Amino acid sequence: MSRSSSHRLPQVVIVGRPNVGKSSLFNWLVGRRIAIVDDVAGVTRDRLVYLMEAHGRYFELVDTGGAGLGGEDTFSREIEEQIEAAVETADVLLFVVDVQQGLTPLDEEVARRLLYVDVPVILVANKADNPELVLQAGEFYRLGRGKLVAVSTVHNRGKQELLREICERLPKPVPGEEQPPAEPEMKLAIVGRRNAGKSTFVNTLARARRCIVSEIPGTTRDSIDVRFEFEGRSFVAIDTPGVMRRKSQQGSLDFFSVHRAQRSIRRADVVLLFFDASGVISRVDKQLASYIAEQYKPCIFVVNKWDLVRQQTRADRWVRYLRETFRTMWYVPIAFIVGETGKNVKALINHAQLLFDQARNRIGTGQLNRLLREALQRHPPPLHKHRPAKIYYATQVGVEPPTIVLFCNNPAAFDATYQRYLLGAFREGTPFSEVPIKLYLRRRQPKSPVPEGLPPELLAEMENAE
Numbered sequence: 046m047s048r049s050s051s052h053r054l055p056q057v058v059i060v061g062r063p064n065v066g067k068s069s070l071f072n073w074l075v076g077r078r079i080a081i082v083d084d085v086a087g088v089t090r091d092r093l094v095y096l097m098e099a100h101g102r103y104f105e106l107v108d109t110g111g112a113g114l115g116g117e118d119t120f121s122r123e124i125e126e127q128i129e130a131a132v133e134t135a136d137v138l139l140f141v142v143d144v145q146q147g148l149t150p151l152d153e154e155v156a157r158r159l160l161y162v163d164v165p166v167i168l169v170a171n172k173a174d175n176p177e178l179v180l181q182a183g184e185f186y187r188l189g190r191g192k193l194v195a196v197s198t199v200h201n202r203g204k205q206e207l208l209r210e211i212c213e214r215l216p217k218p219v220p221g222e223e224q225p226p227a228e229p230e231m232k233l234a235i236v237g238r239r240n241a242g243k244s245t246f247v248n249t250l251a252r253a254r255r256c257i258v259s260e261i262p263g264t265t266r267d268s269i270d271v272r273f274e275f276e277g278r279s280f281v282a283i284d285t286p287g288v289m290r291r292k293s294q295q296g297s298l299d300f301f302s303v304h305r306a307q308r309s310i311r312r313a314d315v316v317l318l319f320f321d322a323s324g325v326i327s328r329v330d331k332q333l334a335s336y337i338a339e340q341y342k343p344c345i346f347v348v349n350k351w352d353l354v355r356q357q358t359r360a361d362r363w364v365r366y367l368r369e370t371f372r373t374m375w376y377v378p379i380a381f382i383v384g385e386t387g388k389n390v391k392a393l394i395n396h397a398q399l400l401f402d403q404a405r406n407r408i409g410t411g412q413l414n415r416l417l418r419e420a421l422q423r424h425p426p427p428l429h430k431h432r433p434a435k436i437y438y439a440t441q442v443g444v445e446p447p448t449i450v451l452f453c454n455n456p457a458a459f460d461a462t463y464q465r466y467l468l469g470a471f472r473e474g475t476p477f478s479e480v481p482i483k484l485y486l487r488r489r490q491p492k493s494p495v496p497e498g499l500p501p502e503l504l505a506e507m508e509n510a511e
Contacts, residue, residue: 053443053444053445054103054104054105054442054443054444054448055102055103055104055105055136055137055215055216056104056105056106056107056134056135056136056137057097057104057105057106057107057135057136057137057138057139057211057215058107058109058131058132058134058135058137058138058139059071059106059107059108059109059139059141060109060131060138060139060140060141060155060159061140061141061142061152061155062142062149062151062152062154062155063151064143065141065142065143065146065171066141066143066171066172066198067108067109067141068093068108069171069198070139070141070169070171070196070198071093071095071106071108072198073196073198073201073204074097074106074204074207074208075095075097075106093107093108094106094107096442096450096485096487099208099211099212100208100209100212102212102215102218103442103443103450104136104137104211104212104215107131107134107135109130109131129308130308130311132159132162132164133308133311133312134311135164136164136165136214136215136216137164137165137166137167137211137214137215138159138162138164138165138166138167139166139167139169139207139211140155140156140159140166140167140168140169140188140190141169141171142168142169142170142171142185142188143171143172144170144171144172144173144178144179144181144182144185144195145172145174145178147181147184148184148185148187148188152185152188153188156188156189156190159190160189165214166190167190167192167193167194167207167210167211167214168185168188168190168192168193168194169193169194169196169207170182170185170193170194170195170196171196171197171198172197172198172199173195173196173197173202173203174197174199174200174202178195179195182195192210194206194207194210230272230279230280230281231278231280231281231314231315231397231398231401232270232280232281232283232312232313232314232315233280233281233282233283233313233314233315233316233317233394233397234283234309234310234312234313234315234316234317234342235247235282235283235284235309235317235319236306236309236310236316236317236318236319236333236337237318237319237320237330237333237347238319238321238324238327238329238330240321241319241320241321241349242319242321242349242350242384242385243284243319243384244284245384245385246319246347246349246382246384246390247271247282247284249384249385249386249387249390250273250275250282250390250394251271251273252387270282270283270284271284275394276391278398280394280397280398283309283312283313306333307336310333310336310337310340310342311340313342314342314343314401314404314445315342315343315344315345315397315400315401315404316337316342316343316344316345317344317345317347317393317397318330318333318334318337318344318345318346318347319347319349320346320347320348320349320367321349321350322348322349322350322351322353322354322363322381323350323353323354326366326367326370331370331371334371334374338373338374338481341446341481341483342446342481343397343400343401343403343404343446343479343480343481344374344377344400345377345378345379345380345393345396345397345400346367346371346377346378346379346380347379347380347382347393348360348363348367348379348380348381348382349382349383349384350383350384350385351381351382351383351388351389352383352386352388360381363379363381364379367379376472376478376479376480376481377479378396378400378479380392380393380396399479400479400480403476403477403478403479403480404444404445404446404447404477404480405444405445406444406447406475406476406477407441407444407447408441408447408475408476408477410438410439410440410441412474412475413439413440413441413449413471413475414438414439416470416471416474416475417436417438417439417451417467417470417471419470419474420466420467420470420471421436423470424466426458426459426463427463429455429457429458432455432458434453434454434455434458434459435453435454436451436452436453436459437452437453437454437489438451438452439451439452440452443483446480446481446482446483447475447477447480447482447483448482448483448484448485449471449482449483449484449485450485450486450487451467451484451485451486451487452487452488452489453486453487453488453489454488454489455488456486456487456488459486464484464486467484468482468484
Protein backbone atom coordinates (compact mmCIF):
# COMPACT_ATOMS: atom_id res chain seq x y z
CA MET A 46 0.00 0.00 0.00
CA SER A 47 1.23 3.50 -0.75
CA ARG A 48 1.84 5.91 2.01
CA SER A 49 0.33 8.53 -0.26
CA SER A 50 -1.32 11.48 1.42
CA SER A 51 -2.26 14.88 0.11
CA HIS A 52 -0.52 16.35 3.19
CA ARG A 53 2.82 14.66 2.65
CA LEU A 54 5.42 15.67 0.15
CA PRO A 55 4.94 13.10 -2.66
CA GLN A 56 7.77 10.75 -3.55
CA VAL A 57 8.60 9.56 -7.07
CA VAL A 58 10.79 6.46 -6.77
CA ILE A 59 13.01 5.03 -9.52
CA VAL A 60 13.20 1.21 -9.68
CA GLY A 61 14.51 -1.33 -12.15
CA ARG A 62 17.13 -3.99 -12.68
CA PRO A 63 20.83 -3.09 -12.58
CA ASN A 64 22.53 -1.19 -15.40
CA VAL A 65 19.47 0.31 -17.06
CA GLY A 66 20.53 3.88 -16.27
CA LYS A 67 18.54 4.65 -13.12
CA SER A 68 21.19 6.97 -11.69
CA SER A 69 21.68 8.64 -15.07
CA LEU A 70 17.93 9.24 -15.24
CA PHE A 71 18.01 10.67 -11.70
CA ASN A 72 20.86 13.09 -12.52
CA TRP A 73 19.20 14.04 -15.82
CA LEU A 74 15.88 14.89 -14.22
CA VAL A 75 17.39 16.95 -11.39
CA GLY A 76 19.63 18.76 -13.87
CA ARG A 77 22.99 18.12 -12.24
CA ARG A 78 25.25 15.25 -11.29
CA ILE A 79 24.74 13.97 -7.75
CA ALA A 80 27.32 11.31 -6.98
CA ILE A 81 27.55 10.01 -3.41
CA VAL A 82 26.27 12.63 -0.98
CA ASP A 83 22.82 14.18 -1.33
CA ASP A 84 21.99 17.67 -0.06
CA VAL A 85 19.59 16.26 2.56
CA ALA A 86 21.54 15.32 5.66
CA GLY A 87 20.98 11.81 6.99
CA VAL A 88 19.91 10.06 3.79
CA THR A 89 21.81 6.81 3.17
CA ARG A 90 24.34 6.83 0.37
CA ASP A 91 22.58 4.23 -1.74
CA ARG A 92 19.25 6.06 -1.63
CA LEU A 93 19.50 9.59 -3.01
CA VAL A 94 16.66 12.07 -2.50
CA TYR A 95 16.26 15.37 -4.34
CA LEU A 96 13.53 17.99 -4.11
CA MET A 97 11.96 18.65 -7.52
CA GLU A 98 9.55 21.31 -8.73
CA ALA A 99 7.70 20.82 -12.00
CA HIS A 100 4.41 22.23 -13.33
CA GLY A 101 3.81 23.97 -10.01
CA ARG A 102 4.18 20.80 -7.91
CA TYR A 103 6.86 19.85 -5.40
CA PHE A 104 7.91 16.23 -5.03
CA GLU A 105 10.93 14.20 -3.95
CA LEU A 106 12.75 12.16 -6.59
CA VAL A 107 14.32 9.04 -5.08
CA ASP A 108 17.05 6.91 -6.66
CA THR A 109 17.05 3.55 -4.93
CA GLY A 110 20.40 2.48 -6.37
CA GLY A 111 21.07 -0.67 -8.32
CA ALA A 112 20.46 -4.10 -6.88
CA GLY A 113 23.84 -5.85 -7.09
CA LEU A 114 24.09 -9.19 -8.75
CA GLY A 115 26.25 -11.59 -6.79
CA GLY A 116 24.68 -14.59 -8.47
CA GLU A 117 21.21 -16.00 -8.97
CA ASP A 118 20.80 -16.81 -5.27
CA THR A 119 21.19 -13.20 -4.21
CA PHE A 120 19.05 -11.59 -6.89
CA SER A 121 15.61 -12.36 -5.51
CA ARG A 122 16.40 -11.10 -2.01
CA GLU A 123 17.97 -7.83 -3.19
CA ILE A 124 15.25 -7.05 -5.73
CA GLU A 125 12.58 -7.89 -3.16
CA GLU A 126 14.05 -5.49 -0.62
CA GLN A 127 14.56 -2.71 -3.16
CA ILE A 128 11.04 -2.83 -4.57
CA GLU A 129 9.37 -3.40 -1.20
CA ALA A 130 11.06 -0.33 0.29
CA ALA A 131 10.24 1.72 -2.81
CA VAL A 132 6.56 0.79 -2.88
CA GLU A 133 6.13 1.56 0.81
CA THR A 134 7.23 5.17 0.34
CA ALA A 135 6.27 5.87 -3.27
CA ASP A 136 3.39 7.87 -4.69
CA VAL A 137 4.60 7.25 -8.27
CA LEU A 138 7.03 4.58 -9.48
CA LEU A 139 9.35 5.01 -12.48
CA PHE A 140 10.11 1.50 -13.79
CA VAL A 141 13.24 1.95 -15.91
CA VAL A 142 14.25 -0.43 -18.74
CA ASP A 143 17.06 -0.33 -21.32
CA VAL A 144 15.91 -0.10 -24.95
CA GLN A 145 19.34 -0.95 -26.33
CA GLN A 146 19.60 -4.22 -24.39
CA GLY A 147 15.97 -5.10 -24.98
CA LEU A 148 13.57 -6.99 -22.77
CA THR A 149 15.35 -9.33 -20.33
CA PRO A 150 14.18 -11.94 -17.79
CA LEU A 151 15.26 -9.57 -15.00
CA ASP A 152 12.94 -6.88 -16.37
CA GLU A 153 10.12 -9.42 -16.32
CA GLU A 154 11.02 -10.32 -12.73
CA VAL A 155 10.79 -6.69 -11.64
CA ALA A 156 7.49 -6.34 -13.54
CA ARG A 157 6.06 -9.33 -11.66
CA ARG A 158 6.93 -7.72 -8.34
CA LEU A 159 5.20 -4.51 -9.42
CA LEU A 160 2.12 -6.21 -10.83
CA TYR A 161 -0.11 -5.68 -7.77
CA VAL A 162 1.13 -2.37 -6.39
CA ASP A 163 -1.57 0.23 -5.91
CA VAL A 164 0.44 3.30 -6.93
CA PRO A 165 0.83 4.60 -10.50
CA VAL A 166 3.73 3.09 -12.45
CA ILE A 167 5.31 4.79 -15.48
CA LEU A 168 7.45 2.58 -17.70
CA VAL A 169 10.52 4.61 -18.70
CA ALA A 170 12.31 3.21 -21.76
CA ASN A 171 15.79 4.65 -21.34
CA LYS A 172 18.60 4.96 -23.92
CA ALA A 173 16.18 5.59 -26.82
CA ASP A 174 18.86 7.66 -28.54
CA ASN A 175 17.33 7.66 -32.05
CA PRO A 176 13.91 7.21 -33.72
CA GLU A 177 14.62 3.55 -34.52
CA LEU A 178 15.25 2.78 -30.85
CA VAL A 179 12.06 4.65 -29.93
CA LEU A 180 10.14 2.20 -32.13
CA GLN A 181 11.93 -0.76 -30.52
CA ALA A 182 10.71 0.41 -27.10
CA GLY A 183 7.28 -0.96 -28.02
CA GLU A 184 8.34 -4.47 -27.02
CA PHE A 185 8.23 -3.40 -23.36
CA TYR A 186 4.45 -3.10 -23.53
CA ARG A 187 4.53 -6.85 -22.90
CA LEU A 188 5.43 -6.03 -19.29
CA GLY A 189 1.84 -4.97 -18.71
CA ARG A 190 2.30 -1.31 -17.80
CA GLY A 191 -0.15 1.04 -19.47
CA LYS A 192 1.99 4.13 -20.02
CA LEU A 193 5.42 4.03 -21.66
CA VAL A 194 7.68 7.06 -22.11
CA ALA A 195 10.80 6.70 -24.27
CA VAL A 196 13.67 8.94 -23.14
CA SER A 197 17.34 9.54 -23.84
CA THR A 198 19.40 11.01 -21.04
CA VAL A 199 22.37 11.34 -23.41
CA HIS A 200 20.49 13.29 -26.10
CA ASN A 201 18.06 15.02 -23.70
CA ARG A 202 14.91 13.56 -25.25
CA GLY A 203 11.58 13.08 -23.51
CA LYS A 204 12.24 14.97 -20.28
CA GLN A 205 9.25 17.31 -20.41
CA GLU A 206 6.89 14.52 -21.43
CA LEU A 207 8.10 12.40 -18.50
CA LEU A 208 7.76 15.27 -16.00
CA ARG A 209 4.25 15.96 -17.29
CA GLU A 210 3.26 12.31 -16.87
CA ILE A 211 4.70 12.29 -13.34
CA CYS A 212 2.83 15.41 -12.26
CA GLU A 213 -0.45 14.09 -13.66
CA ARG A 214 -0.11 11.03 -11.41
CA LEU A 215 0.89 12.77 -8.18
CA PRO A 216 -1.73 12.84 -5.41
CA LYS A 217 -4.10 15.74 -5.85
CA PRO A 218 -3.37 18.64 -3.46
CA VAL A 219 -6.07 19.68 -1.03
CA PRO A 220 -6.58 23.43 -1.55
CA GLY A 221 -9.04 24.37 1.19
CA GLU A 222 -10.02 21.28 3.15
CA GLU A 223 -13.55 22.53 3.79
CA GLN A 224 -14.38 19.03 4.99
CA PRO A 225 -11.69 17.86 7.42
CA PRO A 226 -10.66 14.25 6.84
CA ALA A 227 -11.39 11.51 9.35
CA GLU A 228 -8.92 11.28 12.20
CA PRO A 229 -6.13 8.98 10.98
CA GLU A 230 -4.82 6.07 12.98
CA MET A 231 -1.30 6.28 14.30
CA LYS A 232 0.94 3.37 13.31
CA LEU A 233 3.30 2.72 16.23
CA ALA A 234 6.39 0.55 15.61
CA ILE A 235 7.98 -1.11 18.64
CA VAL A 236 11.61 -2.00 17.94
CA GLY A 237 14.73 -2.92 19.86
CA ARG A 238 17.07 -5.73 20.78
CA ARG A 239 15.86 -9.09 21.96
CA ASN A 240 14.63 -9.26 25.55
CA ALA A 241 14.07 -5.51 25.79
CA GLY A 242 10.45 -6.18 26.75
CA LYS A 243 8.65 -5.24 23.54
CA SER A 244 6.15 -8.11 23.45
CA THR A 245 5.48 -7.74 27.18
CA PHE A 246 4.69 -4.10 26.54
CA VAL A 247 2.19 -5.03 23.81
CA ASN A 248 0.59 -7.63 26.08
CA THR A 249 0.24 -5.02 28.82
CA LEU A 250 -1.49 -2.71 26.37
CA ALA A 251 -3.88 -5.50 25.49
CA ARG A 252 -4.82 -6.00 29.16
CA ALA A 253 -5.28 -2.28 29.86
CA ARG A 254 -8.69 -1.04 30.93
CA ARG A 255 -10.65 1.02 28.38
CA CYS A 256 -8.52 -0.57 25.66
CA ILE A 257 -10.13 -2.59 22.83
CA VAL A 258 -7.82 -4.87 20.85
CA SER A 259 -8.31 -6.40 17.41
CA GLU A 260 -5.94 -8.28 15.14
CA ILE A 261 -5.41 -7.11 11.55
CA PRO A 262 -4.59 -10.13 9.38
CA GLY A 263 -2.88 -9.91 6.03
CA THR A 264 -0.81 -6.80 6.74
CA THR A 265 2.39 -8.75 6.12
CA ARG A 266 3.17 -12.36 5.43
CA ASP A 267 5.00 -12.87 8.69
CA SER A 268 3.29 -10.73 11.35
CA ILE A 269 -0.08 -9.53 12.60
CA ASP A 270 -0.58 -5.89 13.51
CA VAL A 271 -2.81 -5.11 16.48
CA ARG A 272 -5.29 -2.25 16.60
CA PHE A 273 -5.92 -0.60 19.97
CA GLU A 274 -8.66 1.81 20.92
CA PHE A 275 -7.24 3.68 23.85
CA GLU A 276 -9.15 6.47 25.61
CA GLY A 277 -11.14 7.47 22.56
CA ARG A 278 -8.36 7.29 19.95
CA SER A 279 -7.20 4.33 17.93
CA PHE A 280 -3.73 3.29 16.87
CA VAL A 281 -2.03 0.26 15.35
CA ALA A 282 0.87 -1.38 17.16
CA ILE A 283 3.50 -3.04 14.96
CA ASP A 284 5.36 -5.53 17.14
CA THR A 285 8.72 -6.66 15.75
CA PRO A 286 11.09 -9.49 16.61
CA GLY A 287 14.20 -8.63 18.57
CA VAL A 288 17.26 -7.78 16.51
CA MET A 289 20.61 -9.49 17.00
CA ARG A 290 24.07 -8.30 16.06
CA ARG A 291 24.91 -9.23 12.47
CA LYS A 292 27.68 -11.66 13.43
CA SER A 293 25.19 -13.44 15.70
CA GLN A 294 22.67 -13.97 12.91
CA GLN A 295 22.85 -17.72 12.35
CA GLY A 296 20.18 -18.19 9.72
CA SER A 297 17.47 -16.68 7.59
CA LEU A 298 15.13 -16.14 10.54
CA ASP A 299 17.60 -13.78 12.20
CA PHE A 300 18.28 -12.04 8.89
CA PHE A 301 14.59 -11.46 8.35
CA SER A 302 14.20 -10.16 11.93
CA VAL A 303 16.47 -7.25 10.93
CA HIS A 304 14.58 -6.87 7.67
CA ARG A 305 11.21 -6.81 9.44
CA ALA A 306 12.41 -4.28 11.99
CA GLN A 307 13.50 -1.93 9.21
CA ARG A 308 10.26 -2.51 7.34
CA SER A 309 8.27 -1.72 10.51
CA ILE A 310 10.19 1.53 10.91
CA ARG A 311 9.39 2.53 7.32
CA ARG A 312 5.70 1.75 7.79
CA ALA A 313 5.40 3.55 11.12
CA ASP A 314 4.24 7.05 11.97
CA VAL A 315 6.03 6.95 15.34
CA VAL A 316 8.76 4.55 16.53
CA LEU A 317 9.35 3.38 20.10
CA LEU A 318 13.00 2.31 20.42
CA PHE A 319 13.23 0.06 23.49
CA PHE A 320 16.27 -0.22 25.77
CA ASP A 321 16.75 -2.61 28.67
CA ALA A 322 17.43 -0.45 31.75
CA SER A 323 19.69 -3.14 33.20
CA GLY A 324 21.87 -3.36 30.07
CA VAL A 325 24.04 -1.10 27.97
CA ILE A 326 23.50 0.58 24.62
CA SER A 327 24.76 -1.77 21.91
CA ARG A 328 25.79 -1.51 18.28
CA VAL A 329 22.37 -2.85 17.29
CA ASP A 330 20.68 -0.01 19.21
CA LYS A 331 22.85 2.51 17.37
CA GLN A 332 22.06 0.91 14.00
CA LEU A 333 18.32 1.02 14.70
CA ALA A 334 18.51 4.65 15.84
CA SER A 335 20.48 5.55 12.74
CA TYR A 336 17.87 3.89 10.50
CA ILE A 337 15.05 5.72 12.31
CA ALA A 338 16.85 9.03 11.72
CA GLU A 339 17.50 8.21 8.06
CA GLN A 340 13.78 7.60 7.58
CA TYR A 341 12.88 10.87 9.37
CA LYS A 342 10.55 9.09 11.79
CA PRO A 343 9.34 10.61 15.08
CA CYS A 344 10.80 8.53 17.88
CA ILE A 345 10.73 8.01 21.65
CA PHE A 346 13.61 6.36 23.49
CA VAL A 347 11.91 3.93 25.90
CA VAL A 348 13.95 2.75 28.89
CA ASN A 349 12.06 -0.38 29.94
CA LYS A 350 12.30 -2.52 33.12
CA TRP A 351 13.02 0.62 35.13
CA ASP A 352 11.86 -1.09 38.35
CA LEU A 353 14.93 -3.38 38.24
CA VAL A 354 17.48 -0.56 38.51
CA ARG A 355 15.74 2.46 40.01
CA GLN A 356 17.27 1.75 43.41
CA GLN A 357 20.81 1.66 41.98
CA THR A 358 20.77 4.54 39.49
CA ARG A 359 19.00 7.81 38.74
CA ALA A 360 17.01 8.64 35.64
CA ASP A 361 19.22 11.61 34.79
CA ARG A 362 22.20 9.27 34.31
CA TRP A 363 20.31 7.31 31.66
CA VAL A 364 19.20 10.57 30.06
CA ARG A 365 22.81 11.75 29.88
CA TYR A 366 23.89 8.32 28.59
CA LEU A 367 21.34 8.47 25.75
CA ARG A 368 22.09 12.09 24.88
CA GLU A 369 25.84 11.45 24.69
CA THR A 370 25.34 8.32 22.57
CA PHE A 371 22.80 9.78 20.13
CA ARG A 372 24.04 13.37 19.79
CA THR A 373 22.22 14.11 16.53
CA MET A 374 18.90 12.95 18.04
CA TRP A 375 18.96 15.34 20.99
CA TYR A 376 15.34 16.34 20.35
CA VAL A 377 13.99 12.79 20.87
CA PRO A 378 11.96 12.48 24.10
CA ILE A 379 12.84 9.80 26.66
CA ALA A 380 10.38 7.66 28.66
CA PHE A 381 10.99 5.38 31.65
CA ILE A 382 8.45 2.58 31.95
CA VAL A 383 7.77 -0.80 33.50
CA GLY A 384 6.18 -2.68 30.64
CA GLU A 385 5.19 -5.69 32.74
CA THR A 386 3.09 -3.68 35.23
CA GLY A 387 2.05 -0.87 32.94
CA LYS A 388 3.74 1.91 34.91
CA ASN A 389 3.98 5.09 32.77
CA VAL A 390 2.61 3.24 29.71
CA LYS A 391 -0.41 5.52 29.41
CA ALA A 392 1.82 8.61 29.41
CA LEU A 393 4.03 6.97 26.78
CA ILE A 394 1.12 6.35 24.41
CA ASN A 395 -0.16 9.89 24.91
CA HIS A 396 3.30 11.28 24.14
CA ALA A 397 3.54 9.15 20.99
CA GLN A 398 0.18 10.59 19.88
CA LEU A 399 1.57 14.07 20.51
CA LEU A 400 4.52 13.36 18.20
CA PHE A 401 2.13 12.01 15.57
CA ASP A 402 0.22 15.29 15.69
CA GLN A 403 3.43 17.36 15.61
CA ALA A 404 4.67 15.64 12.45
CA ARG A 405 1.38 16.39 10.65
CA ASN A 406 1.35 20.07 11.60
CA ARG A 407 1.82 23.07 9.35
CA ILE A 408 3.13 26.52 10.17
CA GLY A 409 2.11 29.69 8.35
CA THR A 410 4.54 31.24 5.88
CA GLY A 411 4.59 34.53 7.78
CA GLN A 412 5.37 32.94 11.13
CA LEU A 413 8.02 30.69 9.60
CA ASN A 414 9.80 33.63 7.97
CA ARG A 415 9.70 35.72 11.13
CA LEU A 416 11.46 32.86 12.92
CA LEU A 417 13.98 32.67 10.08
CA ARG A 418 14.72 36.41 10.20
CA GLU A 419 15.22 36.28 13.98
CA ALA A 420 17.60 33.34 13.62
CA LEU A 421 19.58 35.12 10.89
CA GLN A 422 19.86 38.26 13.03
CA ARG A 423 21.06 36.33 16.08
CA HIS A 424 23.66 34.39 14.11
CA PRO A 425 24.24 35.60 10.54
CA PRO A 426 25.66 33.03 8.12
CA PRO A 427 29.43 33.28 7.59
CA LEU A 428 30.96 34.61 4.40
CA HIS A 429 31.44 32.08 1.64
CA LYS A 430 34.46 32.74 -0.59
CA HIS A 431 34.44 36.36 0.64
CA ARG A 432 30.83 36.84 -0.44
CA PRO A 433 27.78 37.18 1.87
CA ALA A 434 25.45 34.20 2.07
CA LYS A 435 21.77 35.16 1.96
CA ILE A 436 18.54 33.33 2.69
CA TYR A 437 15.60 35.16 1.14
CA TYR A 438 12.64 33.23 2.51
CA ALA A 439 11.39 29.85 3.72
CA THR A 440 8.30 27.83 2.94
CA GLN A 441 6.91 24.56 4.27
CA VAL A 442 6.13 22.22 1.40
CA GLY A 443 5.18 19.00 3.20
CA VAL A 444 4.49 17.18 6.44
CA GLU A 445 5.36 13.78 7.93
CA PRO A 446 8.12 14.84 8.16
CA PRO A 447 7.73 18.62 8.22
CA THR A 448 9.65 19.70 5.11
CA ILE A 449 11.02 23.23 4.79
CA VAL A 450 12.65 24.78 1.73
CA LEU A 451 15.02 27.74 2.16
CA PHE A 452 15.52 29.86 -0.95
CA CYS A 453 18.97 31.44 -0.95
CA ASN A 454 21.64 32.92 -3.21
CA ASN A 455 24.05 29.96 -2.87
CA PRO A 456 23.12 26.64 -1.21
CA ALA A 457 26.81 25.65 -0.94
CA ALA A 458 27.41 28.58 1.43
CA PHE A 459 25.45 26.94 4.26
CA ASP A 460 27.36 24.08 5.84
CA ALA A 461 25.93 21.30 8.01
CA THR A 462 26.70 23.19 11.23
CA TYR A 463 24.71 26.24 10.17
CA GLN A 464 21.85 24.07 8.91
CA ARG A 465 21.71 22.38 12.35
CA TYR A 466 21.55 25.84 13.93
CA LEU A 467 18.58 26.76 11.72
CA LEU A 468 16.83 23.48 12.52
CA GLY A 469 17.24 24.21 16.23
CA ALA A 470 15.79 27.68 15.75
CA PHE A 471 12.78 26.26 13.91
CA ARG A 472 12.19 23.71 16.66
CA GLU A 473 12.14 26.42 19.32
CA GLY A 474 9.42 28.43 17.63
CA THR A 475 7.29 25.85 15.80
CA PRO A 476 5.13 22.85 16.76
CA PHE A 477 7.97 20.56 15.55
CA SER A 478 9.99 20.59 18.78
CA GLU A 479 10.34 16.80 19.13
CA VAL A 480 10.14 15.46 15.58
CA PRO A 481 12.66 15.36 12.72
CA ILE A 482 12.53 18.21 10.21
CA LYS A 483 13.68 17.82 6.62
CA LEU A 484 15.50 20.89 5.35
CA TYR A 485 16.27 21.74 1.72
CA LEU A 486 18.25 24.71 0.36
CA ARG A 487 17.49 25.91 -3.13
CA ARG A 488 18.94 28.72 -5.23
CA ARG A 489 16.33 31.39 -5.85
CA GLN A 490 16.04 32.51 -9.45
CA PRO A 491 15.55 36.28 -9.99
CA LYS A 492 11.92 37.36 -10.37
CA SER A 493 10.68 33.88 -9.44
CA PRO A 494 7.27 33.79 -7.69
CA VAL A 495 7.21 33.88 -3.90
CA PRO A 496 4.66 32.24 -1.57
CA GLU A 497 1.78 34.17 -0.09
CA GLY A 498 2.04 35.35 3.50
CA LEU A 499 5.56 36.80 3.47
CA PRO A 500 5.97 39.86 5.74
CA PRO A 501 5.97 43.17 3.75
CA GLU A 502 9.41 44.15 5.05
CA LEU A 503 10.84 40.87 3.72
CA LEU A 504 9.29 41.43 0.30
CA ALA A 505 10.81 44.91 0.17
CA GLU A 506 14.21 43.55 1.13
CA MET A 507 14.02 40.91 -1.63
CA GLU A 508 13.11 43.53 -4.22
CA ASN A 509 16.10 45.63 -3.19
CA ALA A 510 18.37 42.58 -3.40
CA GLU A 511 17.22 41.94 -6.97
